[in-house]
Amino acid sequence: MKRFRFLTEVQAATIEPALSGKDILVQAKTGTGKTIGFLLPAIEKALRSPVRPKGTPILVLSPTRELAQQISTEAQTLLPQSDLRIITVTGGTRNPSTDLQKFLERDHDIVVATPGRLHDYFTGPRKTEAYEKFHGLQTLVLDEVDRLLDGGFARELDGVISMLPKTKRQNLFFSATISNNIKQVAKKYNDGSEYTFISTLKEDEMNVHQHVHQSYIITPFEKHIPTLLALLHLDSIKHPLPHVTTSTPSLSPGTTGPETLSKVMVFFPTARHVSFAMEVLSSESIKKSLPPLLEIHSRKSQSARTKAAGAFKNAKSAILLSSDVAARGIDFPGVTLVIQVGIPSSAEQYVHRLGRTARAGAKGQGIIILDPQEQPFYTTREMQKTTTISPYISSPSSHEAKELETYIQTYAQHVQNTLETVSANNPTVIGSAYVSFLGYYKGQARMMKWSSERLVEEANRYAKQVMGWTDALPPAISPKAVGMMGLKGVRGLNIMKPPRPEREQSRGDRRQ
Numbered sequence: 001m002k003r004f005r006f007l008t009e010v011q012a013a014t015i016e017p018a019l020s021g022k023d024i025l026v027q028a029k030t031g032t033g034k035t036i037g038f039l040l041p042a043i044e045k046a047l048r049s050p051v052r053p054k055g056t057p058i059l060v061l062s063p064t065r066e067l068a069q070q071i072s073t074e075a076q077t078l079l080p081q082s083d084l085r086i087i088t089v090t091g092g093t094r095n096p097s098t099d100l101q102k103f104l105e106r107d108h109d110i111v112v113a114t115p116g117r118l119h120d121y122f123t124g125p126r127k128t129e130a131y132e133k134f135h136g137l138q139t140l141v142l143d144e145v146d147r148l149l150d151g152g153f154a155r156e157l158d159g160v161i162s163m164l165p166k167t168k169r170q171n172l173f174f175s176a177t178i179s180n181n182i183k184q185v186a187k188k189y190n191d192g193s194e195y196t197f198i199s200t201l202k203e204d205e206m207n208v209h210q211h212v213h214q215s216y217i218i219t220p221f222e223k224h225i226p227t228l229l230a231l232l233h234l235d236s237i238k239h240p241l242p243h244v245t246t247s248t249p250s251l252s253p254g255t256t257g258p259e260t261l262s263k264v265m266v267f268f269p270t271a272r273h274v275s276f277a278m279e280v281l282s283s284e285s286i287k288k289s290l291p292p293l294l295e296i297h298s299r300k301s302q303s304a305r306t307k308a309a310g311a312f313k314n315a316k317s318a319i320l321l322s323s324d325v326a327a328r329g330i331d332f333p334g335v336t337l338v339i340q341v342g343i344p345s346s347a348e349q350y351v352h353r354l355g356r357t358a359r360a361g362a363k364g365q366g367i368i369i370l371d372p373q374e375q376p377f378y379t380t381r382e383m384q385k386t387t388t389i390s391p392y393i394s395s396p397s398s399h400e401a402k403e404l405e406t407y408i409q410t411y412a413q414h415v416q417n418t419l420e421t422v423s424a425n426n427p428t429v430i431g432s433a434y435v436s437f438l439g440y441y442k443g444q445a446r447m448m449k450w451s452s453e454r455l456v457e458e459a460n461r462y463a464k465q466v467m468g469w470t471d472a473l474p475p476a477i478s479p480k481a482v483g484m485m486g487l488k489g490v491r492g493l494n495i496m497k498p499p500r501p502e503r504e505q506s507r508g509d510r511r512q
């Protein structure tokens, strides 16, 4: 391999056991080359077969479309001279029936898929042809295995794996975060047998890199966006292009945009939070002081997602606002900083998000911005086990603290002005983010010690103070959403009245 001189630690630890045919469950830190750790032995094994296996010898499953695409690309680069054929099978494409036709009409050596789309093939009108393609399956890879096994994918994953041939295949399961529970659950896909567990983490070692400087800022929700902006601006000053001498930083047009190597990923709890933040950050007065802005989340079309991921990958400097679709596995080079706004869904998700920086031995920084009520998150046992995290500001009287506060205040004014425009021109973005807040924090209510009433109060306050909602009533929410969140009968919600269908109305009238 021309690209790399040495195996990484996880590659060195896994290639031999994988080649010897063991079923392995592997844990190694983010950005340490796990992809090649499973691709190389799987491909080697397929190539070593005396007769070319019939059908597809290698199936790789990944939780997201972007990660599936990235794994396919990595496999392609490993095989420049080979005639092995790779196909990526994911949702979000324009023409699913043409995709299915392409999938069925030729043999492929490596199929990299998201469970949902492969499950569609396995249950659709051409299901028999679809699963017969895997009759010669030798190796099943689950990348981000804990995410695939955590429940959200259960139906599709079970559906896919149960249709794979019952003959012995080799399982290679990988992630940066593998709990004891996942070790147990994973046995289900190995005929109930144990795996050879390989971890490159020393006992009691945190699974975040030592060379990532991690810190937190505790500040009320309403200051989250101004604080984020101040941090983005400071990071762009901290990473000047080599030939640029830093002048006094200001928020005037073009100050930082083209002249920095700052590359930041910002994670929000939900896709709707990302849309709202994008709306605010892309206002004229704010965006001119920042590197180019991009957004990626599940509410965007697949072509927009692919375009944003490609642009961020190639950018020297940019800001990518993201939901958890880009939290795992994605290998963007040169990310200088990861900012997490609000609590992530779990300590594991914190680790994966943070792992978008400091990859392949590079340096990086991570900052999490939390409301005081979210503080219990980093004192949870899982977080204590995972990471060491210190306050961003060590002393309130320090120069750094004063500099940060100055930027926060300047941006707070810009944000205030922008919110007025957003709430006048695009109230739906606020309404949707409000409903997402309710849904997301309902799931976190126990940790936050919020009753349902308190959750609604907090969401209503969030709509007003964070998103600039000006109406007396909070944003309207559908009765269906209220029911799904288990908030029926909770005071403080503005529940939409379903329109009365005309026929119903006239029948009712007749009854009177």
Ligand SMILES: Nc1ncnc2c1ncn2[C@@H]1O[C@H](COP(=O)(O)OP(=O)(O)OP(=O)(O)O)[C@@H](O)[C@H]1O
Residues within 6 Å of the ligand: 004, 005, 006, 007, 008, 011, 028, 029, 030, 031, 032, 033, 034, 035, 036, 175, 176, 328, 329, 330, 331, 355, 359, 360
């Ligand atoms: N042997 C190697 N030497 C140097 N760099 C490598 C080596 N193997 C892989 N890399 C590079 O390291 C980076 C991270 O690799 P990869 O994406 O496989 O990490 P990962 O462990 O799967 O991370 P994550 O847990 O976030 O999914 C990639 O850019 C990859 O090309």
